[in-house]
Amino acid sequence: MGILRRVEEIRAEEHMKLRRALARADRALREVERALIEEVSEDGAVDMWGDPIKKEQVAPKRQRVNLRPLFDVWEPFERSVLDCVDHWEMELWPLVKVWVGPGGAAASARVIDATSRMQARREHTQELLRKVRIESNFIPELRPSLMAxxxxxxxxxxxxxxxxxxxxxxxxxVANHTAISAPPRHTAHDITRNLRALHFEDDDEEQRAGGMLDSLGRFMGWLRG
Known part of the structure; x- marks a missing residue:
């Protein structure tokens, strides 16, 4: 497989699936936000005379979660991920098409520059990813979509x-040779196997992780499709 075909394949497959997973995670976060707003509204419900509405049965409420710290890191993270895949599609891919064509050697410096800038963006994304992991750790409703x-x-x-x-x-x-001799592509199955090797502090944590892995298993089927 030549370098151009591999660049196109990553754009059409891995990056497209990443865009969809990012959109699903964002929707899940907005749904949690709406649910919390509704809980606050219910707490302040009053009747026509302004008296608090009494409920015969009150369902136990979960501990309130402050989503602001997560939103503060989620929005830059989301932009950073999209910037990376947009850079690949709108700048790097067109440059590679010129680069591998007749007389394309003149584009070598531009390809190297575009790749270097993409790597810097990826490093920034990884920094933001670590923050998202920390801030989302105690919001179980988000775990399936975020794990995916x-x-x-x-x-x-x-x-x-x-x-x-x-x-x-x-x-x-050299690029064509590198693409042809690349090792087998990694899949979500590899990542799931690594997750199962993690050490858990208690049974509750292991049970929660098991639920996440089940969700990830379903996601793997979609990812392969």
Whole structure:
């Protein structure tokens, strides 16, 4: 498989699935936000005379969660992920098409520059990812969609890692050889296997992780499709 085909494949497969996973995670976060707003509204419900409405049976409420710290890191993270895949599609991919064509050697410096800038953006994304993981850790409603997003981001990152050395080589021939000899592509199954090897502090934590892995297993079927 040549470098151009692999760049196109990453754009059409790994990056498209990453976009969808990001959109699903964002919807899940907005749904949690709406649910919390509704809970606050119910607490202040009054009748026509302004007296608090008494309920015969009050369902136990979960502990209130402050979503502001998560939103503060989620929105920059979301923008950073989209910036990376947009950069791949709108700048790097067109440059590679020129680079591998007749007389494309003149584009080598531009390909290297575009790849270097993409790597810097990826490093920034990873910094924000660590913050998102920390802030979302205690919001169980978000775990299935976020685990799927994290897996999709990992798959896309590893796919990019396979071609970056060739793109940075400055030679279309070297890049084509790198793409052809790349190791087997990583899948969400690899990531799930690694997650199962984690150490859990208590039974409750292991049970919660089991639920996340079940959700990730269903996501894997979609990812392969």
């Amino acid at each position: 997003l994290f897996a999709s981001l990992e798959v896309a990152t590893r796919a990019e890692d396979e071609v970056i050395p060739g793109l940075m080589s400055g030679s279309p021939d």
